[in-house]
Amino acid sequence: MKNENKWDAVVVDRALAALKFASLGEEVGFSWYGCDLCGTELGGDRHHVTHANDGPFSRVYCCTDCALYMANGDTPEGYEEA
Numbered sequence: 001m002k003n004e005n006k007w008d009a010v011v012v013d014r015a016l017a018a019l020k021f022a023s024l025g026e027e028v029g030f031s032w033y034g035c036d037l038c039g040t041e042l043g044g045d046r047h048h049v050t051h052a053n054d055g056p057f058s059r060v061y062c063c064t065d066c067a068l069y070m071a072n073g074d075t076p077e078g079y080e081e082a
């Protein structure tokens with residue numbers, strides 16, 4: 001079974017590596033917009049992630065799990081590195 005909503009640091013690291021000067025922006029509240037870093041499509045709180053790929057004020061959205069990972073290096077509860 002495909003487990004597409006499982007958070008994976010490898011996926012997030014890869015998404016972050018593709019963004020130039022990625023940094024965590026403000027919280028934007030609840031959204032059904034998927035997370036651009038881990039790819040979750042579950043609704044939840046979203047944060048902006050600013051980057052410079054398409055100009056100085058480009059941004060994507062990330063979920064709280066990814067935001068905490070970016071801010072502190074914390075992985076979500078229950079996450080085990082493969």
Ligand SMILES: [Zn+2]
Nearest residue numbers: 035038063066
């Ligand atoms: Zn995420």
